[in-house]
Amino acid sequence: MHDRRHRTVRDLRRGNRAAVLWSLYFDRPCSRQDLSAATGLSPASVTNVVRELLAEGIVAEAGSQDSDGGRPRVLLDVRPEYGFVVGADVGETRVRVGLYDLALTEHAKAEYPLDPAEQRVDVVVRAIADGLRAVLADAGVSPTQVLGVGVGVPGIVEQGREALVHGQTYGWDAVPMERLLRAHTDLPLRFENCAKTMGQAELWFGAGRGARNAAVVLIGSGVGAALISGGSMYLGTTSSAGEWGHTTIVAGGRRCRCGSDGCLEAYVGAEAILDRFGAAEASGFGTSGSGTPATGTEEAALATLVATAGSSPAATALLTQTAYYLGIGIANLINLFNPERVILGGWAGLLLGDRLLVAIRESAGRHSLRRPFAAASIELGELGPEAVTLGAATLPLAHFLDGAARRQTS
Amino acid sequence: MHDRRHRTVRDLRRGNRAAVLWSLYFDRPCSRQDLSAATGLSPASVTNVVRELLAEGIVAEAGSQDSDGGRPRVLLDVRPEYGFVVGADVGETRVRVGLYDLALTEHAKAEYPLDPAEQRVDVVVRAIADGLRAVLADAGVSPTQVLGVGVGVPGIVEQGREALVHGQTYGWDAVPMERLLRAHTDLPLRFENCAKTMGQAELWFGAGRGARNAAVVLIGSGVGAALISGGSMYLGTTSSAGEWGHTTIVAGGRRCRCGSDGCLEAYVGAEAILDRFGAAEASGFGTSGSGTPATGTEEAALATLVATAGSSPAATALLTQTAYYLGIGIANLINLFNPERVILGGWAGLLLGDRLLVAIRESAGRHSLRRPFAAASIELGELGPEAVTLGAATLPLAHFLDGAARRQTS
DNA sequence: ACCGTTGTTTTGAGTCTTGAAACAACGAGG
DNA sequence: CCTCGTTGTTTCAAGACTCAAAACAACGGT
Numbered sequence: 001m002h003d004r005r006h007r008t009v010r011d012l013r014r015g016n017r018a019a020v021l022w023s024l025y026f027d028r029p030c031s032r033q034d035l036s037a038a039t040g041l042s043p044a045s046v047t048n049v050v051r052e053l054l055a056e057g058i059v060a061e062a063g064s065q066d067s068d069g070g071r072p073r074v075l076l077d078v079r080p081e082y083g084f085v086v087g088a089d090v091g092e093t094r095v096r097v098g099l100y101d102l103a104l105t106e107h108a109k110a111e112y113p114l115d116p117a118e119q120r121v122d123v124v125v126r127a128i129a130d131g132l133r134a135v136l137a138d139a140g141v142s143p144t145q146v147l148g149v150g151v152g153v154p155g156i157v158e159q160g161r162e163a164l165v166h167g168q169t170y171g172w173d174a175v176p177m178e179r180l181l182r183a184h185t186d187l188p189l190r191f192e193n194c195a196k197t198m199g200q201a202e203l204w205f206g207a208g209r210g211a212r213n214a215a216v217v218l219i220g221s222g223v224g225a226a227l228i229s230g231g232s233m234y235l236g237t238t239s240s241a242g243e244w245g246h247t248t249i250v251a252g253g254r255r256c257r258c259g260s261d262g263c264l265e266a267y268v269g270a271e272a273i274l275d276r277f278g279a280a281e282a283s284g285f286g287t288s289g290s291g292t293p294a295t296g297t298e299e300a301a302l303a304t305l306v307a308t309a310g311s312s313p314a315a316t317a318l319l320t321q322t323a324y325y326l327g328i329g330i331a332n333l334i335n336l337f338n339p340e341r342v343i344l345g346g347w348a349g350l351l352l353g354d355r356l357l358v359a360i361r362e363s364a365g366r367h368s369l370r371r372p373f374a375a376a377s378i379e380l381g382e383l384g385p386e387a388v389t390l391g392a393a394t395l396p397l398a399h400f401l402d403g404a405a406r407r408q409t410s
Numbered sequence: 411m412h413d414r415r416h417r418t419v420r421d422l423r424r425g426n427r428a429a430v431l432w433s434l435y436f437d438r439p440c441s442r443q444d445l446s447a448a449t450g451l452s453p454a455s456v457t458n459v460v461r462e463l464l465a466e467g468i469v470a471e472a473g474s475q476d477s478d479g480g481r482p483r484v485l486l487d488v489r490p491e492y493g494f495v496v497g498a499d500v501g502e503t504r505v506r507v508g509l510y511d512l513a514l515t516e517h518a519k520a521e522y523p524l525d526p527a528e529q530r531v532d533v534v535v536r537a538i539a540d541g542l543r544a545v546l547a548d549a550g551v552s553p554t555q556v557l558g559v560g561v562g563v564p565g566i567v568e569q570g571r572e573a574l575v576h577g578q579t580y581g582w583d584a585v586p587m588e589r590l591l592r593a594h595t596d597l598p599l600r601f602e603n604c605a606k607t608m609g610q611a612e613l614w615f616g617a618g619r620g621a622r623n624a625a626v627v628l629i630g631s632g633v634g635a636a637l638i639s640g641g642s643m644y645l646g647t648t649s650s651a652g653e654w655g656h657t658t659i660v661a662g663g664r665r666c667r668c669g670s671d672g673c674l675e676a677y678v679g680a681e682a683i684l685d686r687f688g689a690a691e692a693s694g695f696g697t698s699g700s701g702t703p704a705t706g707t708e709e710a711a712l713a714t715l716v717a718t719a720g721s722s723p724a725a726t727a728l729l730t731q732t733a734y735y736l737g738i739g740i741a742n743l744i745n746l747f748n749p750e751r752v753i754l755g756g757w758a759g760l761l762l763g764d765r766l767l768v769a770i771r772e773s774a775g776r777h778s779l780r781r782p783f784a785a786a787s788i789e790l791g792e793l794g795p796e797a798v799t800l801g802a803a804t805l806p807l808a809h810f811l812d813g814a815a816r817r818q819t820s
Numbered sequence: 821a822c823c824g825t826t827g828t829t830t831t832g833a834g835t836c837t838t839g840a841a842a843c844a845a846c847g848a849g850g
Numbered sequence: 851c852c853t854c855g856t857t858g859t860t861t862c863a864a865g866a867c868t869c870a871a872a873a874c875a876a877c878g879g880t
Contacts (some may be wrong), residue, residue, distance in 0.1 A: 441858080454861085482858080
C-alpha cells in the first residue's frame with residue numbers, strides 16, 4: 001500500500017530533472033517558460049535544471065521564437081546525437097535490430113532470418129549480438145555512445161536480477177536471455193514482451209499519443225494486448241498481464257491452441273480465421289490443419305481473404321463474424337478498464353481494421369456499457385511492423401529520461 | 411506520460427510524513443526504527459516527523475518492547491480518538507451509516523430502509539444526513555472531531571469539482587449527490603462506487619491485506635469488481651473501470667438486463683441464477699419473471715437453492731454450471747490483469763463460494779494460462795455486509811493519512 | 821533614445837534530509 | 851554498586867534544493 005519513497009532532497013532534484021526531460025522530449029522544441037508551465041516548477045528551477053542539461057550536452061538551444069512584443073523565447077531541444085539506443089525485435093521468422101539516436105530516428109538496421117520450425121535460444125542470442133555489432137559498425141557509432149539495448153521478445157518476461165523469458169509457443173521455459181546476451185556485450189540490457197514493446201511505441205509515437213489509459217490490441221497469428229494505465233505500461237504481478245487473446249468469449253467454444261476453448265484468439269487470430277475459413281470452404285487458401293505456416297504465407301492468405309470479401313459471400317460472412325467477435329473482445333476491455341483509447345494493431349489487426357473498423361466499433365458498442373463506451377475511441381494503429389524494434393529502443397530511452405542511464409564514458 | 415510533480419522541498423516533507431503515517435497505520439504498533447526501515451528514511455528524519463505527529467496528537471507512545479540487551483524500543487501507535495470518520499452505504503433496500511474512530515472501530519451505526527421499488531435521490535440524501543446526525547449524537551461526537559464522510563453509492567461516480575453519480579439500475583443520471591448532501595453538512599465528503607468501496611475494505615482489512623495487484627469480485631443481485639493495481643484502486647478514465655459483470659463470456663448467450671447478451675452477470679448474478687433455476691424447474695422458489703424482488707427474498711431464495719443442492723439434482727447441476735461460468739469470468743481477470751489475489755465477495759458470492767470454491771478454482775484454472783494462474787490465489791472475502799460502510803469510511807481516512815485532511819478546528 | 825513587455829537569470833531566504841556524534845536506557849558482569 | 855557494552859533515539863552542523871522577488875536581457879514601438 002502506497003510506495004511513497006521520496007527520500008532525500010537529492011531525489012527531488014533527480015525527479016525534477018526527469019520531469020523537465022520528459023516534458024521536453026514529448027513537446028519538442030519548447031522554451032523554458034513552457035517547461036515551467038508543464039512541470040509546475042518555478043522558472044528559476046527550470047533554469048537550473050536546463051543549465052545542467054546544457055552542460056552535459058543532452059539538450060541544446062535551437063533558435064528562438066518571437067513573443068508578442070517582448071524578449072523572444074529561446075527554444076530548447078534534445079540533442080539527438082548525444083547518444084544512441086538499440087532496439088531488437090525477436091519475431092517468429094526473423095530477428096530485427098535497429099540503431100536510433102535520441103530522437104529515435106533510425107541510423108542503421110539489420111535483419112537475420114530464423115527457422116520458423118525451431119527457435120533455438122542460442123541462435124536468437126547470436127543474431128541479436130551480430131545485429132548489434134552490425135548496426136554500430138554500419139553507422140560508425142562506438143559502443144560508448146550507446147545508452148542501452150532493448151529487446152522485445154515473444155513471451156512473458158520475468159524481471160528479476162536477470163531477466164528470464166518464458167515463451168509458451170517457443171517452448172522456452174525460464175530462458176536466461178539476459179545472461180546469455182551479456183556474454184556478448186557490456187551495454188545495459190532491457191527485455192520486455194514484444195506486445196508491450198509495440199504498445200509502448202504506439203503510445204509514444206503512434207495512435208496513442210497523450211493517452212493516459214489505453215489498450216493496444218495486437219492481432220497477428222496470435223492475439224495479445226498491452227494495457228497502459230496512468231501513462232505507463234501495466235505489468236501485473238508476474239508481468240504477464242494483457243493476455244487478452246486467451247480470454248474466454250464463447251464458453252465451450254472453439255478449441256484454442258492454448259488448450260482451453262472459446263478463447264478470443266480462437267476466433268480472431270489470423271491462424272484461427274484462416275482455419276475457420278478453411279473449415280467453411282473445405283478448400284482454398286489457408287491451412288486446414290493446425291500446423292503453423294510461415295508468417296509470410298499466412299499474411300498473403302489473409303490479405304487474399306480480405307480482398308475477396310467483396311465478391312465471395314463466404315468470405316464476407318466470415319469477416320463479419322470476425323468483426324463481431326473482435327468487437328466483443330474490445331467491449332470486454334472497455335468495460336473492465338475504461339480506457340480512453342483502444343488501438344488496433346498487429347499485421348492482421350491492421351489488415352482487418354482497414355476494412356472492418358466500422359463493424360468492429362458497432363459490435364463493441366453493442367457489447368459494452370454506455371458510459372465507458374462513450375469515453376473510449378477505437379482506432380487503428382499508425383505504426384508499421386517496425387514498431388516492435390522502435391518500442392524496444394524505447395526501453396533504455398525511458399531509463400535515460402528518468403535520469404538513471406548515462407553514457408558509459410563520463 | 412509520467413506525472414512526476416514533486417515540486418517544492420515542502421512537498422517532500424508532506425510525502426515523508428505520509429509515508430510514515432501509512433507505514434505506522436498498517437503495521438501498528440511499531441518503533442521508530444521499524445518506521446525507518448519501512449520508509450527508507452533516516453532515523454533522524456523519522457524522529458522529526460514523529461515529533462510532529464506526537465505534538466498534533468495523532469500518534470502516541472504505547473509502551474515499550476525489550477530489545478536484546480540495549481535500550482528498549484518505544485512503541486508508537488495511532489491515537490484512535492484523535493478523530494472520527496463516517497462511512498455511508500447506499501444499498502438497494504437500505505441506507506447504512508457508521509461512525510468509526512481512526513482505528514476504524516465502530517462507535518455507532520444507523521440504518522434507514524428504502525423502498526426498493528423506487529430510489530429517490532432526495533430520500534437517500536436525507537437518510538444519509540439523518541444517519542450522520544444520529545451516529546454523532548449517539549456516540550457523543552462533535553462534528554469538529556470528524557475528519558470526513560465517505561459514501562458508497564451503487565453506480566458510477568464521476569469525480570469532478572462536485573461528484574456526480576450515474577446509477578444505471580436506479581435511473582440516476584448525473585445526480586449531483588455531493589451538492590445535495592452539502593446542503594446538510596459542512597464536513598468533507600467523498601463518494602465512490604460501492605463495489606470499489608467494498609473492495610478497498612477487503613484490501614485493507616480483509617482477504618486482500620498486503621496485496622499490490624488484486625481483483626475483488628462482488629456478486630450480489632448484480633455483479634461487479636474492484637481492481638487494485640499497485641496497492642490502490644484502479645479507476646479508469648471516467649472512473650467506471652471494473653464493470654466485470656457486463657463482460658461477455660458467451661457470445662450470443664442469455665439476454666442481460668443491461669441490454670447486451672452473454673454477459674457474465676446473466677449467468678452468475680443472484681437474480682440470473684434464480685431466473686435460470688426458475689426456467690429449468692418451471693416452479694419452486696425464485697422469480698420466473700424479470701421483476702426485481704426485494705433483496706431479502708432473493709437472499710433467502712438463493713440460500714435455499716444452495717442448501718438443496720445436496721438432494722436436488724437440478725439444483726446441483728445449476729450450481730455446477732454457475733461455478734463453471736464464474737470460473738471463466740475469474741480466468742479472464744487473471745489472464746488480463748495477472749493479479750496476485752482474486753477475492754470473491756458480495757452476499758451471493760460468499761454464499762456460492764462457501765460451497766463451490768473448489769469447482770470455481772478448477773474452472774478458472776482450465777480457462778486461464780498456466781503462469782498467471784499459478785501466480786493468483788482465489789479466496790473468499792473475509793468481511794461481512796458491513797464492508798461497504800467500512801470501506802466508505804476508508805475514503806476520508808486515506809486522505810487523512812496522506813496528510814491532506816485535518817480536523818476542522820485547529 | 822526611451823518605454824513597456826516579455827523571457828531568463830541571479831540572489832537571499834527558507835526547508836528539508838542526513839551522517840556523525842551525542843545521549844539515553846537497559847542487562848550483564850565484576 | 852559501578853562500569854561496560856549494546857541498542858534505540860535525538861541533537862547538530864553541513865549540505866542540497868526550491869522559491870519568490872528582484873534584477874537583468876532582448877525585443878518592438880514610438
